[in-house]
Amino acid sequence: MYEPILEKPKSFFDIYKEKSGDQTITHYCPGCGHGIVHKYVASALDELNLTDKAIFVSPVGCSVFGYYYFNTGNYQAAHGRAPAVATGTKRVNPDSIVISYQGDGDLAAIGTAEIIHAANRGELMTVIFINNAIYGMTGGQMAPTTLVGQKTTTSPRGRNPYNEGYPVKMCELISQLNAPIYVERVALNNAANRAKAKRAIKKALKLQAERKGFTFVEVLSQCPTGWKVDPPDSLKWIEEKMIPYYPVKVFKDISNEAEPYPEPKKIVSGNELLEILGIKSEEEKDLKKYEIPKEYRNPKIKIAGFGGQGVLLLGVALAQVGMMEGYNVTWIPSYGPEMRGGTANCSVNISDGLIGSPVVEKPTILVAMNKPSMEKFEKDMVPGGILFYNTAMIDEEPKRDDITKVPVPATKIASDLGNIRVGNMVMLGAIIEKTKLLPFETVKKGFEYFISRKNLIPLNEKAVEAGMRYVRENNL
Amino acid sequence: MSKELLKGNYAVIKGALLAGCVAYFGYPITPASEIAEAAAYYFPPAGRTFVQAESEIASINMVYGAAGAGVRCMTASSGPGISLKQEGVSYIAGAELPCVIVDIMRGGPGLGNIAPEQGDYHQVVKGGGHGNYKCVVYAPNSAQEMCDLTYKAFDTADKYRNPVYVLADGFIGQMMEQVDFSHLKPIEPKKLEWGVHGTPDSKNLINSIYLDPDVLEAHNRKLQEKYKKIEENEAIFENYKVDDADLILIGYGITSRILRSVVDEARNSGLKVGLFRPKTLWPLAKDEINRLVGSAKKFLVVEMSNGQLVDDIRLIVEGKIPVEFYGRMGGNVPTVDEVLEITKKLS
Ligand SMILES: Cc1ncc(C[n+]2csc(CCOP(=O)(O)OP(=O)(O)O)c2C)c(N)n1
Numbered sequence: 001m002y003e004p005i006l007e008k009p010k011s012f013f014d015i016y017k018e019k020s021g022d023q024t025i026t027h028y029c030p031g032c033g034h035g036i037v038h039k040y041v042a043s044a045l046d047e048l049n050l051t052d053k054a055i056f057v058s059p060v061g062c063s064v065f066g067y068y069y070f071n072t073g074n075y076q077a078a079h080g081r082a083p084a085v086a087t088g089t090k091r092v093n094p095d096s097i098v099i100s101y102q103g104d105g106d107l108a109a110i111g112t113a114e115i116i117h118a119a120n121r122g123e124l125m126t127v128i129f130i131n132n133a134i135y136g137m138t139g140g141q142m143a144p145t146t147l148v149g150q151k152t153t154t155s156p157r158g159r160n161p162y163n164e165g166y167p168v169k170m171c172e173l174i175s176q177l178n179a180p181i182y183v184e185r186v187a188l189n190n191a192a193n194r195a196k197a198k199r200a201i202k203k204a205l206k207l208q209a210e211r212k213g214f215t216f217v218e219v220l221s222q223c224p225t226g227w228k229v230d231p232p233d234s235l236k237w238i239e240e241k242m243i244p245y246y247p248v249k250v251f252k253d254i255s256n257e258a259e260p261y262p263e264p265k266k267i268v269s270g271n272e273l274l275e276i277l278g279i280k281s282e283e284e285k286d287l288k289k290y291e292i293p294k295e296y297r298n299p300k301i302k303i304a305g306f307g308g309q310g311v312l313l314l315g316v317a318l319a320q321v322g323m324m325e326g327y328n329v330t331w332i333p334s335y336g337p338e339m340r341g342g343t344a345n346c347s348v349n350i351s352d353g354l355i356g357s358p359v360v361e362k363p364t365i366l367v368a369m370n371k372p373s374m375e376k377f378e379k380d381m382v383p384g385g386i387l388f389y390n391t392a393m394i395d396e397e398p399k400r401d402d403i404t405k406v407p408v409p410a411t412k413i414a415s416d417l418g419n420i421r422v423g424n425m426v427m428l429g430a431i432i433e434k435t436k437l438l439p440f441e442t443v444k445k446g447f448e449y450f451i452s453r454k455n456l457i458p459l460n461e462k463a464v465e466a467g468m469r470y471v472r473e474n475n476l
Numbered sequence: 477m478s479k480e481l482l483k484g485n486y487a488v489i490k491g492a493l494l495a496g497c498v499a500y501f502g503y504p505i506t507p508a509s510e511i512a513e514a515a516a517y518y519f520p521p522a523g524r525t526f527v528q529a530e531s532e533i534a535s536i537n538m539v540y541g542a543a544g545a546g547v548r549c550m551t552a553s554s555g556p557g558i559s560l561k562q563e564g565v566s567y568i569a570g571a572e573l574p575c576v577i578v579d580i581m582r583g584g585p586g587l588g589n590i591a592p593e594q595g596d597y598h599q600v601v602k603g604g605g606h607g608n609y610k611c612v613v614y615a616p617n618s619a620q621e622m623c624d625l626t627y628k629a630f631d632t633a634d635k636y637r638n639p640v641y642v643l644a645d646g647f648i649g650q651m652m653e654q655v656d657f658s659h660l661k662p663i664e665p666k667k668l669e670w671g672v673h674g675t676p677d678s679k680n681l682i683n684s685i686y687l688d689p690d691v692l693e694a695h696n697r698k699l700q701e702k703y704k705k706i707e708e709n710e711a712i713f714e715n716y717k718v719d720d721a722d723l724i725l726i727g728y729g730i731t732s733r734i735l736r737s738v739v740d741e742a743r744n745s746g747l748k749v750g751l752f753r754p755k756t757l758w759p760l761a762k763d764e765i766n767r768l769v770g771s772a773k774k775f776l777v778v779e780m781s782n783g784q785l786v787d788d789i790r791l792i793v794e795g796k797i798p799v800e801f802y803g804r805m806g807g808n809v810p811t812v813d814e815v816l817e818i819t820k821k822l823s
Contacts, residue, residue, distance in 0.1 A: 018681070020688065052676040057541075067681055073672035075544055075682040078567050081537035084529065088541020089672060091525040092499050092549070096674020114537070117530035267498060267523040269664050276522050277490050279657045280478060316652065320481045323654040329481065331652040356737030357812050358651055358730075449481065 009042035011051040016068045027065055031231025033188045033221030034063050037130060037197070041099065042070065044202035050209055054097045055089055057082045059111075061103035062136040080111025083118035086125045094264050097208055098125040105135045108144040108168045115170070119214050122179030124261060126204045127216045129170060132223040133242060140226040144168040147241055152226075167245060171218050175251035181213035183252040187220035189238040193248065203255075211260040220246055289326040290442070296386075296435045298352060300360040302377055304334075304345035305369025305390070309411075310424030313450065314367065315346035317428055321438045321446045322350035330358035343373050350437070365435070367427055369410070374398065388430055390423065406434055406476050413466050422463035429467020434476060440468065478658040484622035485510035485649040488578055488642065489518055491623035492550055495630040496663035497576070499525040499549035501538035503557060506590040507646035508580035511552040524665075525549075532557035536564030536577075543573035544682035546671020548630050552578035554646075555588065555596050558604070565639055566605030569699075570684030574633030576626065577611075578642045580649040583807040591807020592646035594729060597784035600641050601757045608696050610703045612640040612710060613757040615728040619653035625755070627660055634668065636706055643757060645780065647730040647809060711761040714753045717743065721750030723823050724772045726789060728754050730809065731778050737812045738819055747823045757785065765792045775799045776822055778815055780808070 008014070016023045028035045045051045051072060058066035060079035067074035073096070077085040086100040100118070107115050107129050115127065134152055135141040141154040145167045149158040159167075175183040182204055186197035197219055204215035220242045222234035229237060268276065292299075301318060305311040312333050319331040327350045334345040347360035362382050368374035368389045374396070381387065383402040392411035408430045414423040432438050443464060447457045470476075482490070488511050492500070500515035512528065519526040525542070529535035535551045542549035553561065558579045568575055581596045583589040603609050612632050614625040626642050633640040667673050672680050686692035714732075717739055718724055725735040732753040742749040752768055752775075754760055768775075774797055777786040786801045793799050802818050804810045 053674045055672055055674050064685065067683065071679065073674055073679050075541065075672065076685055077540070078537060078563055081533065081540075081564070084534040084537035085541035085544075087527065087534075088499070088501065088538035088543075088549070089545050089674075090541075091527065091538075092542045092545045092547045092667075093672070093674040098674075113530050114534050117534065121527075265520070265523040267665050268521075269496075270662055273493060273522055273662050276518060277493060277657075278480070279490070316481070319652060323479060323481050329652075329654055331481070332647065333650065354736070355653075355733070356740060357734040358647075358653075359734070359809065359811070361811050361813065 009039065009046045011042035011045040011054070011071055012069050013071045019065065019068045026069065028062065029225040031222060031224040031234060032062070033132060033219065033223070034130060036188055036194070037128060037201070037219050037221060038066065038069055040198045040201045041101070041128060044198070044205050045072070045097075047202060048206055048209060050097045050205060053095065054099065055093065057086045057089075057098065057100045059102040059106040060137070061106045063101055063103060063130065064137065066101055080106050080109070081114055082106065083111065083114040083123070083125070083127065087118055087121070087123050090123060090125055097205060099205075100125055100127045102127065102129055103136065104129070104131045104133065104143045104145040108170050116173070116177075119174050119180050119216065120177050122214045124208055124211060125214065126208050128201065129216065129218040130221045131170070131218055131246065132221045132226065133167070134223050134226040136223050136226045140228070147245060169246060171216070171251045174216050179214055180216055180252060181255050181258045182207055182215040184250045185218040185220065185246060185248050187238055187243060187248045188222060189220070189235045189243070207255050212255055212258045213261070220248065290439055293436050296365070296437050299350055299365050299437065300363050301348040301350070301365040301367070302345060302360045302363035303348065303367040303369075304343055304373030304377055307344045309369045310421060311344050311367070311369055312346050314424040314428055315348045317443070317446065317450045318348050318350065318438070320450050321442050324442050324446055325438060327351060328353065328355055330355050332358045343370070343376065345373065345377070365431070367431070369393065369423065369427070371396065386435065388427055390427070392423075406430060406471070408467065408470060410467065413470060414463060417459065417463055417466060419459060422460055425460045425463035426467035426470070429464035430471050433468035433471040440464065479654045479656050481652050482619050482655045483510055483650060483652050484616070484619040484644060485580065486514045487619045487623035487655045488552065488626045489514035490655070490657065491626035491660070492576065492630070493518055493522060493524070494657070494660045494662050495548060495627040496665040497524070497548045497550055497630060498665045499542040499547065501527050501529050501535040501542070501549070501551050503529050503532050503535050503553065505554045505557045507582055507592070507649050508552050508554045508578065510649070511578060511580070532560040533564065536561035536568070539575045540564055540568050540571070540573065543568060543575040544571070544672050546668030546673070547665065548574070548634070550576040550578065552580065554580050554582045555584045558596060558599060562599065562605035565611065566607050566609060567684050568639045569609035569611065570607060571682050572637040573639070573682065574637050575639050576629045576633055576642065577639060578626070579644070581643070581645045583805070589807050590646065592730060592780060592809060593805065593807055594645055594731065594780040595782070595784070595805070596643065597757065597779070597781060600643050601788075609699060610706070610758060612636070612638060612706060612759070614640070614642050615755055615757050616642060616644050616648060617729050617732045617753070618648070619651060619655050622648065623655050623657070623660070632710060636702055638702065638706070643729070645729050707759040710756060711759040712755040713761040713764055714755060716751040716753070718750035718752060718768060718772070720748055721771075722748045722773045723750075723776060723819065724768055724774070725749060725751045725776050725778060725819070726753070726785070727751075727778045728757060728785065731780055734810060734812055734815060735778060738815045741812060741816050742819050742823070745820070747820065749819055749823065760788055760792065762792050765789065769793055769796050773797060774822060776802060776819065778802045778810060780804050780810070
């Protein structure tokens with residue numbers, strides 16, 4: 001019935017040391033297809049001389065103990081996740097040969113996402129898919145590939161498409177994707193088909209070794225125990241029941257046209273990595289901290305306005321320049337419930353010491369770019385705080401008389417410069433001119449860090465200057 | 477300038493690359509997405525792997541695959557994604573593989589919201605997945621620590637061959653602060669010898685199945701021995717003005733920053749208040765907590781959750797002094813004022 005096994009492939013262990021009981025025979029039931037396919041995989045590795053590079057990923061299912069047998073690197077993966085595990089190891093072992101060996105429950109039910117996406121990414125791996133139309137390991141429950149009408153322990157009256165849908169055809173699905181280069185379905189029912197199965201597995205592994213792409217071989221395989229038939233009848237069952245529904249053929253083969261994948265980039269280290277990360281190792285000049293005038297030291301700044309007025313960026317600018325002057329800084333955007341009502345805001349701390357809560361609850365400096373912001377935050381200010389408000393958008397006077405008020409028509413000044421979006425930078429100019437919180441020279445150096453579009457730096461600089469000028473000329 | 481103004485989420489990736497991480501596998505989720513974005517930006521030019529997986533389940537299993545090769549690798553997510561990863565984390569712990577998992581917590585349960593919360597404490601600190609395992613959990617409270625503790629997490633993971641979490645909240649992930657890199661030397665990536673490398677001398681087995689109950693029990697006992705060693709050696713913490721404190725506030729992550737301000741304000745009003753801040757949530761610094769039990773009259777644990785860390789503090793304190801709890805949920809961050817008021821009441 002079977003071709004005689006002349007010699008054990010050397011990709012198999014001589015003795016199955018990980019196994020309990022008899023360590024010379026496999027754990028599979030008599031007549032099971034898994035052992036045959038294992039042998040094809042092992043002899044293909046032998047013939048292609050790939051054993052020493054091979055990594056075998058065993059799934060959850062009857063082949064969970066694949067690692068008993070293969071004298072290769074071995075993983076045992078969670079149920080359905082073998083293609084993800086295979087992806088992980090292949091990506092960091094690009095010269096290895098990775099085999100994801102899976103049953104139909106594993107691959108076509110719980111692991112559907114993993115197989116589709118590993119295939120779609122074109123992972124350089126070979127998937128061997130054992131379709132036995134049943135859950136073998138757990139005792140004969142319905143698989144996604146169980147045939148219509150087929151009785152299992154969880155389809156006791158036969159698979160009913162109205163309740164369970166139709167059997168999933170994986171080769172048909174996988175071959176629709178662009179990336180896979182070779183998709184074939186084979187069967188173990190007779191010598192001719194077994195020879196084809198053996199060839200297909202070898203071809204798939206060879207293509208992987210050539211770095212051609214993702215390869216997928218589905219094997220229609222017998223499970224006499226699960227099907228509750230004798231081994232010889234199980235072969236007949238494949239022929240009469242499975243093959244008519246699951247045609248045995250090549251579904252896709254673009255291996256001749258496919259170009260080998262480019263070699264992956266080598267890992268960079270040391271200084272090259274620092275450069276990529278933008279980390280400059282030059283010693284910090286022992287720069288003398290800029291002296292912030294006493295009344296504005298350790299400011300707690302709140303900046304608020306409409307989305308689009310650049311309030312978050314204004315905050316980043318203050319934090320960046322504060323940091324460049326040697327201070328500890330925090331910047332945090334409005335978050336969660338605070339964001340209701342169409343206003344955006346951020347909190348900035350610039351401090352001599354460690355900053356506790358980064359949330360500014362009681363601002364010493366408030367920047368209100370629109371009316372709702374002033375209404376919302378003016379009342380929270382500490383007595384003696386300083387309020388910058390955008391008179392171009394706020395037609396009301398602030399109510400408090402225990403704070404310093406600095407009216408700046410920021411949006412108007414910005415629009416005179418040709419772009420209302422730089423109103424935030426006008427405000428920045430007003431703040432540093434009025435409070436001397438930070439030096440203009442450092443603001444200029446900071447632009448490259450907080451303005452991402454370099455061609456906009458000159459405009460932003462002009463806007464800061466205009467804000468400074470406005471405060472000076474109006475004696476604010 | 478060796479200092480950079482950075483979001484905590486970006487600092488994680490710079491720390492990871494400096495630590496020699498070679499592979500990132502992730503799936504986007506707010507408020508953790510910048511970690512994946514930073515990884516996508518920096519990993520490929522550095523010759524390292526970035527894969528946006530089809531799910532958190534796939535990404536943690538990719539981590540299992542890469543970790544099994546004995547290389548430094550990581551993933552990051554937030555609550556709902558961490559829930560999905562738990563089976564994979566259990567396999568990684570069972571197979572004794574090192575990896576780093578970052579959780580930027582958001583509001584839950586369910587879809588909850590994207591505001592900061594600390595409700596993942598239980599699922600991260602207690603193991604989360606099935607079986608008798610533990611993960612080391614670092615709890616940074618600044619962008620600097622997001623970098624430094626991620627860097628350290630890789631060392632700890634390798635040292636014990638165990639998954640290590642960096643547990644932060646949306647606030648710490650989104651906040652920008654100065655980050656100094658000058659003290660972190662870039663570590664050369666290497667493949668540890670127990671890993672599977674696809675070479676003749678690395679035919680190792682990455683596995684968590686042990687059919688025989690006695691063998692599995694022995695494996696479990698070995699794991700517990702390892703956890704005991706971790707408990708003895710890896711707990712870190714920070715104290716602030718605890719020496720003469722009658723009331724000690726306890727909190728981690730963003731909460732600890734707020735509590736620090738509360739301590740300052742309470743001291744201004746003449747109250748003897750201090751702060752104990754665990755930097756590892758597992759293991760917790762038990763000895764230190766016990767020492768503080770000896771000197772303080774009362775603890776107040778503040779969390780952005782229904783009270784999860786407080787359970788563990790109470791287990792350690794064993795009723796010797798009162799352990800009060802104050803929590804906010806849903807993405808509300810407690811204000812200094814509201815905690816100060818409670819502090820005053822308890823003092
Ligand atoms: C998450 C999870 N769910 C369920 C199981 C139980 N389980 C073990 S094997 C198996 C079915 C495997 O069937 P298949 O993939 O068809 O492989 P076969 O055993 O037929 O070779 C199931 C459901 C598990 N181990 N893990």
